[in-house]
Amino acid sequence: MTQHLVDPRAPRDLTAFVAGLPKAELHVHHVGSASPRIVSELAARHPDSRVPTDPAALVDYFSFTDFAHFIEVYLSVVDLIRTPEDVRLLTFEVARDLARQQVRYAELTITPFSSTRRGIDERAFMDAIEDARKAAEADFGTVLRWCFDIPGEAGLEAAEETTRLATDDRLRPEGLVSFGLGGPEVGVPRPQFKPYFDRAIAAGLHSVPHAGETTGPQTVWDALTHLRAERIGHGTSSAQDPKLLAHLAEHRIPLEVCPTSNIATRAVRTLDEHPIKEFAEAGVVVTINSDDPPMFGTDLDNEYAVAARLLDLDERGLADLAKNAVEASFLDAAGKARIKEEIDTYTAAWLDR
Ligand SMILES: Nc1ncnc2c1ncn2[C@@H]1O[C@H](CCC(=O)c2cccc(C(=O)O)c2)[C@@H](O)[C@H]1O
Ligand SMILES: [Zn+2]
Numbered sequence: 001m002t003q004h005l006v007d008p009r010a011p012r013d014l015t016a017f018v019a020g021l022p023k024a025e026l027h028v029h030h031v032g033s034a035s036p037r038i039v040s041e042l043a044a045r046h047p048d049s050r051v052p053t054d055p056a057a058l059v060d061y062f063s064f065t066d067f068a069h070f071i072e073v074y075l076s077v078v079d080l081i082r083t084p085e086d087v088r089l090l091t092f093e094v095a096r097d098l099a100r101q102q103v104r105y106a107e108l109t110i111t112p113f114s115s116t117r118r119g120i121d122e123r124a125f126m127d128a129i130e131d132a133r134k135a136a137e138a139d140f141g142t143v144l145r146w147c148f149d150i151p152g153e154a155g156l157e158a159a160e161e162t163t164r165l166a167t168d169d170r171l172r173p174e175g176l177v178s179f180g181l182g183g184p185e186v187g188v189p190r191p192q193f194k195p196y197f198d199r200a201i202a203a204g205l206h207s208v209p210h211a212g213e214t215t216g217p218q219t220v221w222d223a224l225t226h227l228r229a230e231r232i233g234h235g236t237s238s239a240q241d242p243k244l245l246a247h248l249a250e251h252r253i254p255l256e257v258c259p260t261s262n263i264a265t266r267a268v269r270t271l272d273e274h275p276i277k278e279f280a281e282a283g284v285v286v287t288i289n290s291d292d293p294p295m296f297g298t299d300l301d302n303e304y305a306v307a308a309r310l311l312d313l314d315e316r317g318l319a320d321l322a323k324n325a326v327e328a329s330f331l332d333a334a335g336k337a338r339i340k341e342e343i344d345t346y347t348a349a350w351l352d353r
Contacts, residue, residue: 006349017315017350018304022342024325025098025106025289025300027233027256029182031078032292033094033108039294042080042090051076062295067214067265071153071184074295078114087115087128095136095144097293101301104339105331107208109147109180112165113158122165126173133175145330146173147208149180150196152188163196167203177330180233181209181223190222197227206230206330208256214267217241220248229253231287231328236262238284239275249283254328259306260298261291276310286311287325319347 006020034042036055043051052061064070081087091108098106110129116122133144148166150159165171166179179200181193190211197207210233211223217237221244223229235255238244248255257276262268268275279286288307290300308318326339 006346006353012353014308014315014318015301015305018301018308018318020102020346020350021304021318021322022339022346023101023103023300023304023322024329024331024339025103026231026254026287026325026329027258027289027291028094028098028106028108028300029292030091030094030108030110031081031114032074032295033097034077034090035093035097035294038090038093039077039080042077042086045086046080046082049076049080051080058294059297062297064265067184067267070265070295074292075114077295078111079118081115082118082120084120084124084128087120087125088132091129091132091144092136095132095140095142097299099136099140099142101299103142103300104342105143105145105326105329105335107145107147107178107329109149109182111149111151111162111182113151113154113161116161116165117158122171126165126171130173130175133173143331143335144175145177146175147178147180148176149182149210150193151183152181152185152190152193153183156192159193159196163199166200166205172203176205178206178208181211181227182233183210185211185213185215185219190219191226194226201228208233210234212237213262214265217244220244224253231256234258234262234267235279236267236275239278242282245279245282245284248279249285252285254285254287254324255279256289257286257307258289258291259303259310260296264296271306271310274310276307280311285324285328286321287328288321289325315347315350319343 036058040053040055043053150162207228208231209223209227212220213234220238231254233256288303290303293299
């Protein structure tokens, strides 16, 4: 496998190390991963949209005044996805971008409600993502799995529809492994979603809600208590509650940390104020993720570089972070062992040069 080998002529800096490091991505949104090229292609296909067709203009368009503004812009991109072919193209191209960054395994958060309510046939939607998943694995070797999330602000109708799409045996896609909850948190209390998470969990799905991204630590407690969260999306405000940090560490509930996202949505003021170091020092399992990378002007490699700076990590520390994500994933034991071994082999080869 040539993927293991380190090119002796490659630069020796951490950026180059990260670029070749095999990785797992656990928190990345489907529509939020659309590259400027895909967004402009879709915008050109649907000229009634207010999304710019020029990739350069997208940089300004993807500049957010606050979290609510981010969601408004996000939904304008959701509006560009109108046909099953749009869904297939987006999914396959997202996998291509992940593969380019040596992502071996990704759990992609998809909001099927947003597509079905916009008129995409539910069967055709499932077929489109599954078709792209299989093609991506065959063409790039990147394994994709799905997390279906409830857009909480859209209310209990969205919760019901998402749960139905995730648990109906005739629809549920083979790649679906988990159930989430996204969108704004303010005014959207987590406990009301308990019955839907109960049904999803009973159907064998893992619970991975967003919590503590834009509200305080009580939201994270609610996600743990009412939604039986196995990992927390962001969990940023957990840093305000030492008991919560101790609980997350003791029960080994990983946080899906997305540093650049938190700055772009203004959930955190500056990277230097990001609590990632407090998480690590409290013994919480930290995983590094990219959330909506093109919208936030980042990618997973950059998020690892940010983490290296904030946590003062060398190559071994970065390899440990990558292994945290593999371990926290919903991949089977053999799949986890394979990627962790690949990480170790790559790191040893890098350090031995
Ligand atoms: N950083 C993030 N933090 C949280 N979520 C994030 C983040 N990034 C991306 N999302 C996604 O945004 C969606 C929001 C969609 C939403 O609120 C909504 C409301 C009303 C109607 C509709 C509709 O479709 O008609 C949708 C979430 O489901 C989630 O998958
Ligand atoms: Zn997210």
